[in-house]
Amino acid sequence: MKEIITSAKLRPRIKLNLDIMADFFSTKDLKMCVIASDNRNRIFTQQNDDIKKPVIESAVTNNLYKKLFDLKEQKVKLFLAKYLTDFKNELMFFKLNINDYIYIIYFPYQKVNIKHNSTALNRFKKQFQFLLKDIYSQEKKEIYLNQRSKENSNLRREKYIAASALDSVPGNVAILNEAGNIVYINLAWDRFAVENIAIARAFKIGKNYLKAAKEVVGESSDIFDELNHGLKQLLNREKEYFTFDYSWSSAGKKRWFRMHASSFKGIGEYEILIVHQDITKEIIAQKAAETLLDQLPGLLMKFNEKQELIYFNKRAAQNFNLTSNDCGQQFMGLTLDNEESQSYQDKIVEALQEEKIIDCRVILSKNNRQLSYKNILLPYYETDNSKSVISIIPFHNQQFISKRSNYNITNPYLQLFNNFPEALVLLDNEGKIINSNKKFGQLFGFEMKELKNKELSSLIADKEDKAAKDLAHLVLTGDKIDHSVVRTDSQGKRLNLNLIAFPILLHINRIGIFAIYRETK
Structure with a gap:
């Protein structure tokens, strides 16, 4: 196998572990000595951004590798002092024999709290050993897969040209x-x-x-x-x-x-x-979107070009007693609240054919009363370019409207977003705030003008919270975010919350992030 440091794909993992060790022991002189079975010796320093380049490279005595491989750790320094200048000084170090290579990580001796540092060094040794074994294991797996690929080519390529x-x-x-x-x-x-x-x-x-x-x-x-x-x-x-x-x-x-x-x-x-x-990412995004739509303060339904019902949220299911068997059927549960002779299906056809938003009123029954509700019909293009219509019946503050009014919603999605009962925030791909709802402002104690275009993590997360800073990156690269977090409000009060975050998709492109913060007890 190749020396681990030559693998461009795996070098960053080595560098990260060396950086963590250097930070922990507060040293600027942490080095890694790698000795190969041909007695070639290379020394790398953690200070180099490109850890591929050794600071020292040499070939020493023919017996170095063989003698050092079986040598106990307490005798390593005295032995190497004969060949390497660094080992003539007082050092803290550990040695690992991994896959025909000897790895020695070392840095200047520290007298402060030596017992604590020795314990920590042993833990870093175990961690580094696990890292190297894992990397070599991945390399073995790649070699196996490459071999299988060659076998597939040799044995089957003649039969299966494709x-x-x-x-x-x-x-x-x-x-x-x-x-x-x-x-x-x-x-x-x-x-x-x-x-x-x-x-x-x-x-x-x-x-x-x-x-x-x-x-x-x-x-x-x-x-x-x-x-x-x-x-x-x-x-x-x-x-x-x-x-x-x-x-x-x-x-x-x-x-x-x-x-x-x-x-x-x-x-x-x-x-x-x-x-x-x-299709895990697709299912997770779908379930997150369905959960969000189910909690919106209103009824949502979607109709295809044949005016057949193809989707409904939880509130619509409860209001109209809908089940999955109703999908693909004509929906007759709504009547227009007007003096015209048009039916609700006529309005759906109008929205489809003229490709415009239809603003009308419908009659719903509740507690043996017929009540008038605002209804918005939005034409929509599916990913296969077929047309559909989204029907939105918003509930103002989750209460039924019991009388006619000129109540106007210029943006039905914004109304639902603002009245959502949990803290919502919409971020761009850099983690900056595009919009947030009322509950978010109440939870964290901010006005919208204080939030817009600001980086979310800088407002509600500790400076040391790397996961909060990397939220946008984690979501956009496909990680599922659904776990407990600790955030701070505008007054510095720490809040125990559950965070759900998922990407906003436009066709196959990820154009932003939707995050929900839910208070936990």
Whole structure:
């Protein structure tokens, strides 16, 4: 294997650990000596931004590596003093033998609180040993995967001309023959199998796919029922494709996947292509958005071009007794509050065809009374360019309006945002505040003019709280944020809160961050 310091991808992890040690021991002269099995000696300093460049490089006596490898730590300094100038001085250090290399981390001896420093040094040694082993483990994994990639190329590329394309597909791909046996798996599948031993043991070339699935998920599981039914229809040529979503937990982490299976004519007369794609980020964003919409102070529904109901939030479900069976059906639960002969469906068609916002009033029944509510219909383009209409019936302060009025909402989304019962804040990609609602201002004691365009972490987080400063980066790079945090209000009072944060998506682009702060007891 290569010397660890030459790996550009892994060097930052080494540098970070050296920086932490230097800060802890308040030293500006922390160094790392790496001795290879060919007796080549290289010394790197933590002070260099580019830790790839050694400050000293030499080849010493032929017996150095062999003698030093088995030498006990207390004798290392005296031994190295014969060859390296640094070791003639008083030092604090530790030695690690990792993968044919000897690593020695050292810095000038400190007399202050030596017992405390010795204990800390031992902890850093264990941490550094774990780091190096993990890095070398990752390197071994990459070597294995590269080898598997070569094997795939050599053994299957002649049969599957598109194997290189399949290796670049963003998902785990398998190809089955007409008997349902696995004849090909791509590189992404191999990578997933490395992390999931049960997958690696069960899904092998030549094995029946359904039998392998039964071993992994169990015959009585919902996943197997769905898979067994759909795949048998494909194998019996009763349909050309099927797809379904499922959740999968491994190493204590829950993820969601979408399986696509379709028939095609490949090398054989009839074959099946299976693709499993990780949709965890999509599901998390969807669940976060649904949670937000369910708590908005109003009814939300969405209709397609056929005026069929395709989405409703929790309040709409409660008000109209809606269930999932109502999706895809014409919705007849609303009547216009006017003297015109138009129906509610006519208004939906008008919003779709003229592509304009419709402001009307509808009649809802509550406690045996018919009440008039403001209703906004917003035309909307889906990601597949199909049209839909979003219907919003806002509740002012979560109370029913019991009489007609000229109550005007110039921006229905802003009204819902401002009246949301929990603290909301909208950030740009740099973590600066675009907007916040009333509850946020009340919770932290700020006026909106004090917040706008300010960096959120500088207002409500401790200076040492790195996670708060990196919130925008963590969310935009895909991390799920849902945990307890401590923040401070404008008067310096510490608040125990739960933070939920997720990216705002425009098609596939992340254009900002939505954060919810919830008070905890």
